[in-house]
Amino acid sequence: MGRFSKAHSSKTDMSKIVKLKKGFDINMVGKAKQELADFAPAQTFAIKPTDFIGLQRPKVLVNEGDTVKAGTPILIDKALDQVIYAAPVSGKVVEIKRGDRRKLLEVKILADATIIHEQFGQVDIASLDRDALAAKLAASGVWPNIIQRPFGIVANPADTPKSIFISAFDTHPLAPDYAFALEGQGKYLQAGIEALAKLTSGKVHLNVDGSKAVPAVFSDLKGAQVNKFSGPHPAGNVGVQIHHLDPINKGEIAWTVSPTGVVQIGKFILEGIYDASKVIAVTGSELTKAAYVKTYSGASVSTFVKGNLNSGHVRVVSGNVLTGEKISLEGFLGFYHNQITVIPEGDYYEFMGWAKPTTRLSYHRALGLLSFLTPKKEFVLDSNGRGEERAFVQTGVFESVTPMDILPVYLLKAIMAEDFDEIEELGIYEIVEEDLALCEFVDVSKHPVQELVRKGIELIQYS
């Protein structure tokens, strides 16, 4: 346990209770109501190779006009060709979109009214050895849900991780509540955990929100060590949890899977299909109706957003506002995203904007920043950059929102200087972008922190 993390943990049996103090909750207007909205279903779905970090050389296996089923291989990474990236729905491949230098951007599928699945056959975990199970999962479309740490890339089925971590709650702004989104999926979660347990030489960790009662869907699961984490964001980040449970050292590999991913793996085990359906949260201050909707990975968000806006000039974000990606009104949900957020676009000038008292959300309390007086308030946040990039000046702030024994500013400076030894020694193996996303938010000097983290990871990964 790091001296800087101000966390203390205690062991009850095997499971751990970790209380974190550092961090910051961003409360926003536009939380999804706990009901399934009757938005018109999405028609088109896309697989975006850019969603899969580390996917180096994508090769498309279909042509425009082909008919596919849910689970039909759409593309592979030539560098890791046993893992297939499959169609989330059945239908017709309508467009293979490429960008500059023929970089593959999107493979779009127009969905059938009724989804037909490729039949892989049920999987009897007990009768398979580890490698055979891994091979089956890799060929089914569910595998890209498994992420390798370090680096945050799609896992290699040939590796055996020291442990597998599942964070059962999301503390990001306006994040979906898994208790609602995964209601009734308990048996799939159970099957998924059993499959994952076979893949690791160590344990499967299921990390739940220690500040609440454990939701029914997670409370009866067996075969995983249940740990409780509480505290402000990023307490729900799996990277933070790993740091406190079983930190990753140089040369070690751990895997992480989101609960949605575990459900997909479980469905493949029990039913022999790649079912990419999921319940996502449609959130944000600019929506008339913020609620949950059932759809599939890669859904076009237009039917959820258009006609549901209460203002004209908006930004649609796939994911949450800390780690997400800006997409267009006709854009597609990212593979790993369980949420879209619609916020006002912030491209306006503001007279004396740096000096005026403001009630806008700030982690700081410098002159005229009043939001600390209303910690419970829900804020409307727009996409304005809030000032220009400057050299690092303020100190101690990044540390205060990073509940890990890591010195973010030193690590980021090492990345800027491309000092490989320093990057490694200061803990690059333990983080991915999302773990320092709050630093990017609170930064007085407005550095692109997450971009730097990825640069640092790539320097080490490809050195």
Add this chain to the structure above:
Amino acid sequence: MKFLRDLLDKQKPLFEKGGKLESLYYAFEAGETFMFSPKHTTGIKGAQVKDAIDLKRMMITVVIAMIPCLLFGIYNTGHQHLLATGGTAGLWENFGDKTWIGVMLVLPIVLVAYTAGGIVEAIFAVVRKHPINEGFLVTGMLIPLVVPATTPLWQVALATVFAVVIAKEVFGGTGMNVLNVAMTARAFLYFAYPAQISGDQVWTYLGDKMPVDGFSGATALSVVYNAGVEGTQSAVDALAGHNTVLGSGLYEFANLFIGWIPGSIGETSTLMALVGALILIGTGVASWKIIVSGFAGAYIMGFVMNLFAVNEYMALPPQYHWVMGGLAFGIVFMATDPVSAAQTETGKWIYGLLIGFLTVIIRVTNPAYPEGIMLAVLFMNVFAPLIDYYVVKANKTRRLQRATV
């Protein structure tokens, strides 16, 4: 405001790439972003929303925190003038005269510091193609507060230019500097023009008037130092008996604390420095760890001196170190400069503590420099990276040990 915005929008193409005045872009940018916070938005990936703070707001918070010291300094400059020349007896008598004298002496120094520094900043920004940095908002105010009101304006200008160039721009601008810029300016004056910044006669503006009979311009620090050398009375008695022609108790503890004493413009009042500290700590802009450990360090070292006292200075009650000289101002506004201070949280404790230690050691044991805070801050600025180095190394070692266990 629309008119102003339209005007800027019209001129902007001139300064942008390919425009006639392209080379002056950063000068234009500084003016533009001062008037209007920019409209650029967050990128496609990463944080889509940003905290409402920016560097300008942070820096202006520091400037606001210095205003109590500035106002007090202005009035005190006038007060000390009339006191020394026999023009007043009561603190609030001749209020208008005192304020006017203070303004006429202090305001030019502030303007000269901002102008000289601003010009250097702008030249470097244009030539080196980097944005004009907000850090100068703070430096330009700090420099006037740490010089006597009698400092010639050309010296203020020269010291500011020297400090901005040598202490900051040669390292790459704000955020890259090793030394505190304002302290460097003061050290420059101290060593280049000692006659105008040290000695007994520089702290009080006399103008063309004669001081009252028996007047001494000596500061509390030199009174105590002399008491230590002479050894005829205790340091506290020497302070109490000093300059009684100006009314009794000039250098008694309470008056030292409030700050109605001769000294550099902004540093005489410990009380006002503490008001500034409250603003800085309350807004979270400065590290409370450095401030607390700085004061603690001075007290501890003063106390240790008491234990081994061989002269009257060493026997001085430790709390006097808090209120004499510029210790409070230096710890609150100079030591906390985040760029030149230690940057790790553990390092900040060590850094502050050592500044307190060193200040008292220099004051008590060094015959050449009555005040120690300036050299202590500069010295620890140099050592801050070393402190951080070991704190960072400890972090790396914990990570490494974890891997091998």
